[in-house]
Amino acid sequence: MEYNTGAPIYLQVINELKKKMVKGELKPGEKMPSSRDLAVEYKVNQNTAARIYREMEMQGWCFTRRGIGTFVSEEENMFRDLKKEMASELLKNFMHEMSGLGYKKDDIIDQIADYKEDGENDA
Amino acid sequence: MGKLIKYELRKQRTSRMVIFIALAIALICFWAGVLFMNNALMGGSVAAMVFGAVFVLFYTGIEGILVFNRDLRTKQSYMLWMLPRSIWEILGAKFISAILQMLIVFGVSCAAVGISTAGAVLTIGGLSDFLRMIHETSKVFVQGGLNWGDLISLAFLLFLAWTLIIMTGFLAVILARTVLVKSRFAGLLAVILFFVINFVIERVYDVMYKIPFIAAANNVGALGWTVWDVIFYAAVCLALFGASGVLAEKKLSV
């Protein structure tokens, strides 16, 4: 993956893994790659790989069975929360940027209602 | 040690092949001369072999030094110096490979020339001439006063003299490569150092013969050496080997 070279690598990998969970590419209870495979896949060293799993465990996003491996959390609530959390994070940034341009909340809502994605035709 | 020797001998394989091919060509010419009764071809090939033998003896004698110098000049030295082996083992393997190379070349050449000569005598003169040749050859040994003891001591002294050359060469190469690292002149310096070390040894030798009881010692063996000569040269060989090893261990950078 492409990294932002000015930000901690382990946080960027965690974000990537979180996205995969929310998108369903990593399902509840699924076995996660070994830390060696994680290191190779994301071009990080063993210590960073171990740190990534440690942090994710602390947040309750995954858990480790000794001698077997690391697994995605089985709690459905966690996924919902994670999705909400990531959405509100994005929204917060968006709102912050928009208000920086001088938009009020109502204007922004109107803007969103009128917003057409690429390929959407005017009706 | 055996594994090191195996790869050292492998490095010398090309020169071995060249020598054997040249020998084979000379023998084929010789046999063509014998079969077609062509004296010029026969004589020419024998002369070539004698001349070649002198050159080969000289070359294989110092080949060990040349290979060592080439090792240190190129990155191939890493192949030896990255190994968990002591400098003594590396130098020892080089020394033993040099001996083996000479024995192999010498053995094969002697066997080939011997068989060929015997075959030629048989072809031209028949069995009686062949038997007479063996008889004559053995008579030369007996009448010349040569016996097995003399032969062995001669071989030993030649071996010692050659060891001295190799050890001097090793030290000269290491000295050149520790003093003049990465210089084109290191090879030339090694040659000069070789003669300098030889000169020093001879001076020490002269000084030794100033001691009365050493000067009075009797000659032994066919080369006219005394017991003190043997002791002296053996000690010098050891000292040169020791100096090479210590210097390489402390200072040699490849």
Add this chain to the structure above:
Amino acid sequence: MMLECRELTKWFGAKEAVAGLTLNLDKGKIYGLLGENGSGKTTWMKMAAGLTKPGRGEILYEGHPIGWRDKASIAYMATEPFFYDFMKVSDVGEYYEAFFDDFDRKKYEETTKAMGLEPDMKVRNLSSGMSAKLKLAATLARKAELYLLDEPLNGIDYKAREEIISLILEEADGENTFVISTHLLEEVESFIEYAIFIKDGHLADKVNLESERMKSGRSLTELYTDIL
């Protein structure tokens, strides 16, 4: 401490290649050795590998002065090709197996095969990229404690570089130590833990990259420009 270098100095004629370099390496880390050409990286690495003898200073390996026996657990890879001219790919494996107890012949054969190197290929006929891969396959098939890799990514195309980095990361298990010298900062940025900056033969700085990114947000390229 796995490797301690104290006040290392090495002269080549009138040029001081390494000048009072003091540097300590810990077990289980991946170090990037960075600096301009001629800054002394290769000379330092060759001293740590026991190929070059320091003029002054000392090197301690796991607490004792480094010696030839330590080469059994140090895997050094030079940047230039160094295998014997007469060798084939299979001969290289045989050579390493003969002299290194930690060499895994099967792994070597698998890796070389995956790289497209056939056992009967002549070493001296290989392209520079293939030759670089071969050296690395042989070096990484050892189970060493310290790997010293001098410019392992030099002269190879992008795809092969990715393969080589994967090989390194598969082998780096958090127990062994890697020192990798390179000019390709972007290639190694994500996985090296400490960047060692060498300037004019001495240590300019040693930086923990992840801490630095957290603290100042500087990338490796920015650090390189700032420090050297």
